[in-house]
Amino acid sequence: MIPRYSRPEMAGLWTDEAKYASWVRVEVLACEAQARLGTISEADLAAIRAGRVPTPEEVREQERTRDHEILAFLAAYTASLPDDAARWVHYGMTSYDLVDTALGHTLAxxxxxxxxxxxxxxxAxxxxxxxxxxxxxxxxxHGIHAEPTTFGQKMAGFAFAVHRSIVRLRAARAAVAVGTISGPVGTYGSVDPFVETYVCEALGLGVEPVPTQVVARDRHAELLGAVAVLGAVVEQIGLEMRLLQRTEVREVEEPRSSAYQGSSAMPHKRNPTTSERLCGLARVLRANLGAALEDVALWHERDLAHSSVERVVxxxxxxxxxxxxTSAAELIEGLRVFPDRMRANLEQTDGLxxxxxxxxxxxxxxxxxxxAYRTVQDAATETWETGRHLRETLRERGIDTGDDVYDPTRFLRSRxxxxxxxEELLHVEM
Structure with missing residues (x-):
């Protein structure tokens, strides 16, 4: 993702530097497990632990002669290790034992x-x-004035939608927080299952119960599905904020810095740019979900068609x-609300x-x-045409319901x- 739409704490997890550090951690943990099994000596393990994380430049240099990122990484990583110790790195493992286990940790x-x-x-x-x-x-x-509600009820509806998304995301987090170190085609033919258990427990991961040679990709699709739904919920919030900021409505206004400039040509403009951005990014999330679903079906025990897609999506x-x-939270926290404008808009249709x-x-x-329906509909039609309040239109027709009928709080008595x-949601989540 481009830096404009990135926050450093999340983007930092996905740099090449972070990836190779994670790969080194998996390899060291695997060697620790092999040492416990008696395969690797403590001296060799100490040397492996002392190895440094290769730089992206070093890996790229190695890849020029290998055309294989994992082999290039291993060459760059083991270059500083004694030969006796270097031979145990990646022992019995296949590439995606390393890649998928580290990926599970990063996804978590x-x-x-x-x-x-x-x-x-x-x-918020x-x-x-x-x-x-x-x-x-x-x-x-349908975009047309209906009946009175409250702004608080609008916000509460959005809150419950976000809560449902959190529930989905927690489940998806559990689905992707897995690894596998099971060797070629997932049979544990070249690596003891203890190595997998040791590494995954150290990383806080579960294990793929019946591995092939990769972690099953329906897990990743589930995560991006939960992400896309959360994005759509945020889009719903952003769309409402956009609609309520229109000039003829102006019931709210999103927060703006002192540096804000809404238009290069029209100095008066106060565009809902943050809200619009929330809506636009939801489209990216939905599109990426489609790509993730395409990655679920792989040939036999594995193929590589998913790899290039995942590096992007x-x-x-x-x-x-x-x-x-995060931007949506900042918007809601700093949102300006105009109750007087809301009340004025409430009466805009002359009692309809x-x-x-x-x-x-x-x-x-x-x-x-x-x-009764036809009587009121006929009076409402006349009010639309004349601009005279519905109450007066009905009185001219001999119908006087009293003023209490035209009290907006009448609609809010059963909330x-x-x-x-x-309040229960507040208690559970906060």
């Missing part, structure tokens, strides 16, 4: 960072939901998602948003439902159950 660490960002977003949403639980605004369906998805979710309560009032007074659910 990346998932932990993304989970922390998602929990920050969840916390729940806090704003509580803050604005009674901030009345208009709800819109795994780091790009996790780095972009971490950036997206109260049509359902008027209809229910007429039905309670004895009117048949269809007749205690939702508030209780939100």
């Amino acid at each position: 660490a990346s998932s932990d960072l993304l989970l922390a960002a998602a929990q920050r977003l969840l916390r 949403l729940t806090e704003r939901a509580v803050e604005h639980w009674d901030t009345v605004c208009v709800a819109r369906t 795994l780091p790009d998805s996790l780095i972009a998602a971490h950036y997206q979710v 948003i109260y049509s359902s309560t008027v209809m229910l009032h007429l039905m309670a007074a004895g009117s048949e439902r269809e007749k 205690d159950a939702m508030r209780q659910r939100l």
Whole structure:
């Protein structure tokens, strides 16, 4: 992922330097296990532990004469080791014993960072939901004013969506946090299963229960699936913030630095650029999921078709998602909310948003439902055309429901159950 959409703590996990350090750690742990089995002497193990992590430049130099990254890495790593010790590095292992076990560790660490960002977003949403639980605004369906709701209820709905994504991501984290050190075609023909157990336990990983020569790729697809759904949830939040920042709506405004400039040509512009960016990155995450699903089916015990794809979609998805979710948390934390503007927009349709309560009032007074519906619909049509308040239109027709029907808080009297659910979520997750 390009630096513009990267946060250093996540991007740092996916550098070549970090990869080769992880590979060295796996190789050293495997040698420790072999030493416990009596295969490697303590003197050779000490020399292996003292080896340094090769630089990306050193690996690339070795790859010029090998055309194989793992063999190039091993050559660069063992170059500084005594020959007697170097021969035990990668003993009995195949390339993806190293690659997939290290990858499982990196994916687990990346998932932990993304989970922390998602929990920050969840916390921000729940806090704003509580803050604005009674901030009345208009709800819109099909983009059209519907009935009153509150801004807090909007935020609470998003909070629960993020929570569901966290549950999915935790499950996916468990799925990818596995390794395998089982030798060629996964039979343990050249390496004792103890080596796998030792290495994976040291790295905090599970093991692939029946390996082939690689970790099963449905695991990685599950992770990118959870990431893509989380990205879509963040997109939903970003889209709502974009719509609420339109000039004719302006119920919220995303935080801006003192350096903000919205347009190169129009100095007055205050564009919802952060919200738009959240939506755009979700498209990348969805596209990458498709590529990950293509990687699940491999020829026989393994092929290499997945490797080139994963070098792109795994780091790009996790780095972009971490950036997206962290940016969303910052947006919600710093979001400016305009209750007065919300109230003004609420009354913009001259009482039409109260049509359902008027209809229910007429039905309670004895009117048949269809007749009540048509009566209110006809009055609403006239209000659309004249701009006269629905209450006055109905009074001219001899219908006076009283002012209580036009009180927006009338719609909000039964929300205690939702508030209780939100508080339970706060208690569980915070």
